[in-house]
Amino acid sequence: GQQVMQIPQYQHVQEGEDFTTYCNSSTTLSNIQWYKQRPGGHPVFLIQLVKSGEVKKQKRLTFQFGEAKKNSSLHITATQTTDVGTYFCAGSGGSNYKLTFGKGTLLTVNP
């Protein structure tokens, strides 16, 4: 079955430093989504990438989808304490609507 690997599992940064999490799928994806889960909260949708090589930005967040549509990354520039949480990538293959979630990267930010 489809597997989605995500690294690193944990990342601790000083406020103002950059942060990147990487996602790799064992199969080609039709699209990839990113979610953020605050401590004690539930996952909240951030963005969806569909096209090969796609790059999208949301303020300090930059999302990329690989040319082969098997990998993706999320980069945060100049982290803030409000960025704390677990970032999950979730891949979808084919025409179904199921998502396979990566294990997530827990980001902690030291003020």
Added chain:
Amino acid sequence: EADIYQTPRYLVIGTGKKITLECSQTMGHDKMYWYQQDPGMELHLIHYSYGVNSTEKGDLSSESTVSRIRTEHFPLTLESARPSHTSQYLCASSELRAGLNIQYFGAGTRLSVL
């Protein structure tokens, strides 16, 4: 903000009890999902539904069952709870719109089986 509700938020129960976790959404979404998530860990899909009277098992084997008699309601039932069922259960719903299939999550039910 999405309108998807889960009850109860917290449940502590003894081994062998039958429990039902409720999930309701008022967005009219046709697709609904149940995930199991241990603290700080990944989400595992245990059940999903693409519409009324449609239910499928997810990627993670689960002893729970679900039903989808109404569009807005997707309850999950454990016939006989065991300590291994202790976890957080997250319900989500989605609808394909403008090429996006965003999943909206409820606040979750934290289940502890003693």
